Amino acid sequence: MRWKGRRQSSNVEDRRGRSGSGGSFPGGFGRSGGRIRLPMGGGRRAGGGLSGIIVLVVLFFALRACGIDPLEMLAGGPGGSNQTTTTQGQGTSGASDEMKQFVSVVLAETEDTWNGIFESQGLDYKEPAMVLFTDSVRSACGFASAATGPFYCPGDQKVYLDLGFFDQLSRRFEASGDFAQAYVVAHEVGHHVQNVTGILPRFNQMRQRMSQAEANAMSIRVELQADCFAGIWAHYTAQKGLLEDGDIEEALNAANQIGDDTLQRRTQGYVVPESFNHGTSQQRRTWFARGLKSGRLADCDTFNEPI
Template sequence: MRWKGRRQSNNVEDRRGERGGGLPGGFGRSGGRVRLPMGGGRRAGGGLSGIIILVVLFFALRACGIDPLEMLSGGPAGGGGQVTQQAPGGSGTASDEMSQFVSVVLAETEDTWKGIFQSQGMQYQEPSMVLFTDGVRSACGFASSASGPFYCPGDQKVYLDLGFFNQLSRQFGASGDFAQAYVVAHEVGHHVQNITGILPRFNEMRQRMSQAEANAMSIRVELQADCFAGIWAHYTAQKGLLEEGDLEEALNAANQIGDDTLQRRTQGYVVPESFNHGTSEQRRTWFSRGLKSGRLADCDTFNEPV
């Protein structure tokens, strides 16, 4: 993607390097967060409770000024290599280029959605993006980096640990800057759903749904966000900002984070009734649909078969 030298968004909040503190209560169903899947599905035994205990212990130690990574390694964490954490307002780390990149992507989504909303006689309310490391507090509760990128409708912010992009490339096999741009555009798609009333309606309805019903509806929500990401890619292509291979990167990312692909990778089998983001084929299809038409009307996942 040809992004260097383009406008960066003013709506980026850099919390990298901040330490999280304690865990607030009241998660509910992810506290209303809408996030990218990180793999799994149904797991046997007490794996989830064990992870929760480790997360609580990790941040309890950090709240006391103790670095658990340093304890484990017997010395300062990192041991050389690229510095990826940065205190707010800092500069000079290798991650600066990545933060600049996502800021440009966010700015491009602002321009795209502002134009689309104006064409419909509406005003677009820009979301903010929070960059963090390890864990972060939001209006939807506390989340660790292990949760992946997410959108919180309570404060209208996209939350992103830039380290996720390393995982996206190395673990999920989805490399490239436009794969990363797709992730940002997908979360912004949830913001569009939020300010148009789609997401609040879903969050209200799912309180009365069974888990199976909520999963089925969640798939439609996620596929629409993929379609909205495709709409953004449509207009980005019209600006001449795409380079050879960019669209393939985005489609590959959509493929690699499909529920079926993630479950096969992480547990060796799939549990279709636990899907809540859509299969790889569904995610590719709906991103492609938005990409091809650039029209909101073609992203109606609620009234069409998915």
């Protein structure tokens, strides 16, 4: 990816080198405490409760066009944080840290993409912040350790990332390359888009009444849509001429390597489909590629189409 010399986001909070005090979450990967994260470790078709969820996106834009803020109706809980600007922390490597610069550029590129999409509907995009941390961190969703992997917290509308994850992505999961790393960031930002358009609040509300199997099945659809949204970002990044040979293959390989089935084969030697909550490798590749090809939100409706 041709990223050097491009704008870096100001919405980056560097907490590296600080203690997260308070411990970590057991169990490794998946979903817990409201956090939406990449797994590090097809479910059965979900019921009809969210079958029309893509309509929420349309309704969101329609309400905003009428001067009504749907976020006030959908927030629920501690999710009303307006903190999208940075408070600069003292990172362990300082402002010259190349990896920090890279993720700051990627975040800026997602801002440009989603600002443009929202502006085309006459709306403002509330940009998420990104928190860089080491080992463990406190968020509005609770404490988390680096072992949980990158995650998005709807409660404070921030993406949390321990940069050491990228080394694991390359060495442990055999998904190397800067665009594989960019895909990780874009996926978590995809969850933010789901949050501000009402999809995540609706899912979090409904899963309280679901069995674990039902919640897993619906979680897959949520995760695949975030993959598709990451593909939309890649679509517009390609249009800017920022992609280099092999970049798309890096992202597709990353999507493949963190599929539930691939992860389970690697970590336990067998697959338990009913425990999937992010999607198979094939599903993750397919939905990223779909967003990449079209660049259209309407083509990311994982709730009304077979996955």
